[in-house]
Amino acid sequence: MSTAHPEVPGDPTQMGTAILEKTTAAIQGFGPTNKIHQHLCAFHFYSDDMSRQVEAHHFCGHQNEEMRQCLIYNSSEADARLIGIEYIISEELFMTLPDEEKPLWHTHEFEVKSGVLFMPGIPGPIERQDLEKVCKTYGKTIHFWQIDRGDNLPVGLPQIMMALTRDGQLYPNLAQDVEERYGISFEKERENRAYMMGPEKGIHPLANAAGKGLKTNLRETECKPVDAVPRVFV
């Protein structure tokens, strides 16, 4: 139930490998990842099981004013495990999604207004300027590594995740753990954020899995028979 830090099997990184990586890090370009400018901390739970909750550290970059793309890690330390991805879009963009797609997205209104979603290290007044916007957005979160069940490797299928939508869902000990580590109070922040507003048109009824749960399943598909494909390569 608590956020696990899986012990990944394998030998420690060799000196030669580390040196090579220092070199590549210095020479190469990191265009897309240089745009990652924000760290957001929040909680996710599995879309088929609210009792499995994960502390999620989002590292986000803006595609434009209305869309962010985030890498999700299990911590904010250097050895953090990359466990998932989240896309965050404005209400306007959300409304353009096909109806079959909308249930895979969740709202951020409650998380932001309750104080539970926050930006570590950023002073409140500044944080709130951004979170006012986040409050109106929708997110699509997929996790690939189920650290909460003790997996020390990213096995299994991708999991659609949901976000908190009301009081009583988040485990108090998870909340307390984060509050202590970051020296913050969700209750206090909730008061500061009372003025914030969610989506202009209200929370779309198809969002948040349309109020049900979601599950991912694997299905085999037919390939063209390997030998039957005539390919000519000049």
Next chain:
Amino acid sequence: MCPTYLTALCHHITRACPRGPSLTHHDLHLRVSLSSYKTMASENEIDSKRTLHTVSMASSDKSPGPTPDYDGQKPPGEPMTMHQHILDKGAALMQSLKPIKQMKQHVCTFALYSHDMSRQIETHHYVTRLNQDFLQCAVYDTDDSNGRLIGVEYIVSDKIFESLPLEEQKLWHSHAYEIKSGLWAYPRVPEVIVTAKPELELENLAKSYGKFWCTWQVDRGDRLPLGAPALMMSPQGVNLGMVRPDLVQKRDRKYNISTEDMKKVRTEIEEPEWINPQADYWKQHGKGFAIDVEPTEMKKIAPFP
């Protein structure tokens, strides 16, 4: 302290964007208003039957429903406002973003959709090493700063791969061909550095296996990340696994490299003695994989939504 910080930030941004408006502290003044929650607007009329009972399936191998046509290649959405740039800049100054700083390599390579291997994409992996046997990669569709985040790939040594259950191994692909053929490239890094013996980077990678989930199918024209995640496969030296030459040429031209030349340099790299037949599942079994997202009963500990 805060107002001083904001003033300093205004100056910083104004200097950095000489053609933009000059900003004052006033522009960043916090808006405080007391308003209550907005309840669901009555104009948001959705058929109640539909909301409660019909959550349709999303599948990685089915095209999503229509979204509006957008001009040009850019993802939909307004350009970033100055205000957002400032907030972003501020955050970047105050937060340490440690996991992102651990990305030490950029790899350009190719991948194929496991449910339709005729769909092939150029990928850009930003790689973080957790230990000698494990890598985690954020994958983008280009290396431009506006690259779209299209998925995640995990790479493990053969030692770790062999420890995985059979059912899990089916989801992974091998890297030997991809490396030896020169398809797997390190833009801007002289090949001699990558193939240098002591580091054994490519030799170890040639024995590794990867698991790659694609969350944004940009090649089918999706303007936003739609549908279920798709499982990807790696290039292989036979039929369905062969990457189209035009894709490779386009990549080579952009980076001024030659995949053919890299292949020659890499002939010395040892082939793995054995590639596990559970990997590259399509090769032995003629089957790909799709992911379906289906409605289910959510196990709850409190009311939802």
